[in-house]
Amino acid sequence: DGGITQSPKYLFRKEGQNVTLSCEQNLNHDAMYWYRQDPGQGLRLIYYSQIVNDFQKGDIAEGYSVSREKKESFPLTVTSAQKNPTAFYLCASRGTSSAPYNEQFFGPGTRLTVL
Amino acid sequence: DAKTTQPTSMDCAEGRAANLPCNHSTISGNEYVYWYRQIHSQGPQYIIHGLKNNETNEMASLIITEDRKSSTLILPHATLRDTAVYYCIVRALHNAGNMLTFGGGTRLMVKP
Numbered sequence: 742d743g744g745i746t747q748s749p750k751y752l753f754r755k756e757g758q759n760v761t762l763s764c765e766q767n768l769n770h771d772a773m774y775w776y777r778q779d780p781g782q783g784l785r786l787i788y789y790s791q792i793v794n795d796f797q798k799g800d801i802a803e804g805y806s807v808s809r810e811k812k813e814s815f816p817l818t819v820t821s822a823q824k825n826p827t828a829f830y831l832c833a834s835r836g837t838s839s840a841p842y843n844e845q846f847f848g849p850g851t852r853l854t855v856l
Numbered sequence: 857d858a859k860t861t862q863p864t865s866m867d868c869a870e871g872r873a874a875n876l877p878c879n880h881s882t883i884s885g886n887e888y889v890y891w892y893r894q895i896h897s898q899g900p901q902y903i904i905h906g907l908k909n910n911e912t913n914e915m916a917s918l919i920i921t922e923d924r925k926s927s928t929l930i931l932p933h934a935t936l937r938d939t940a941v942y943y944c945i946v947r948a949l950h951n952a953g954n955m956l957t958f959g960g961g962t963r964l965m966v967k968p
Contacts, residue, residue, distance in 0.1 A: 745899075772954065783943065783958035784900070791954075799955070831899050835954060845956060847899025 744768065745848035747832050752853045754826075762817045762851045764832035772835040773815035774845065777801060777828045784831060790815055819853065826855045860944045865963040868938075874931040876962050878944030881925040887948050889920060890956065891929045893940040900943065900958075903929065934966045 745766045754760045764773065772791045776784040786799030790809040804823025809815055815834075819826045829852050833845040861879040868874040880889065891903040904911055904918045906927070911918045917930040931938055943961040947954075 774955070776958075781960075783960050784956075785958075786955055789955060829897070833899070844902045844905075845900075847901070850897070850899050852897070 745832060745834055745846055747830075747848040747851050750849065750851060752851055754853070754855050756855055757821045759821060760819050760826075760853065762819065762830055762832075762853070764815045764817065764848060765813055766815075766832075766834045766846075766848075767813060768834055768836060768846065769812070770834035770836040770846070771812070773809070774833040774835070775799075775805075775807065775815070775817045776831045776833065778831060778850075779828050787817065787830075826853060828853060860946055860959055862942075862944050862959065862962045864960065865965065867965050867967060868931075868934045870936060870966055870968050871933055874934040874938065874964055874966070876929040876931075876942050876944075876964065877926065878929070879926045880944070880946045883924050883946050884948065887946050889918065889924075889927050890945040890947065891916070891918065892943045892945065892956075892958075893938075894943070894961070895937075895940045903942075934964075936966050936968065938964065939966045940964060 748763045774789040775787040778784050785801050787805050788807040790796035793812050796807050796809050806818045829850050831850045832848040835845045888905050888907050890905040892900040894900040903915050906918045920927045941961040941963050943958050945956050
């Protein structure tokens with residue numbers, strides 16, 4: 742089945758450690774996105790990538806890094822510089838063939854808890 | 857992109873229609889109205905979108921006022937599985953990265 746997978750669903754890390762969240766899609770989508778969601782809040786954009794080997798900062802990129810070496814993969818690293826990393830992280834992708842409509846497909850999310 | 861205003865929460869009886877309002881008084885002529893929903897601890901799911909005409913699909917109907925300053929998402933026969941946070945998003949046809957800006961949304965509780 743086509744879709745977006747994020748792993749793991751739950752992740753625990755000690756404070757000061759870097760951690761990488763996985764996002765893979767087999768939808769052949771060009772654009773991919775990372776969002777952060779805090780309890781009771783909406784989604785905030787961290788980074789996005791419209792094409793392989795290119796990515797742009799979103800609204801809250803500080804303390805995060807990404808790479809886009811393959812079309813299918815857009816991993817997010819939460820670094821020790823991120824002050825409040827505990828949150829629910831969501832990955833999404835969008836195919837340019839759906840333009841001008843903006844239907845983003847979301848993964849199931851990774852809940853990161855930093856102890 | 858235009859800002860949207862939604863009620864924080866709403867209740868609906870199972871089997872009845874759920875009408876979720878959204879105000880977007882500063883919407884521009886080239887901006888679309890999108891609706892997504894997020895069931896607890898899952899990723900958001902696209903529901904429907906529209907420009908100025910009313911739209912209907914298998915999930916819901918979207919009613920946009922003639923002046924486009926507000927819209928209503930209608931779930932015709934709400935079920936318990938429709939309990940979720942519903943996000944109304946307005947975005948331009950072309951913005952850098954084709955990004956969506958999510959606000960707080962409306963928490964819909966469908967009750968038996």
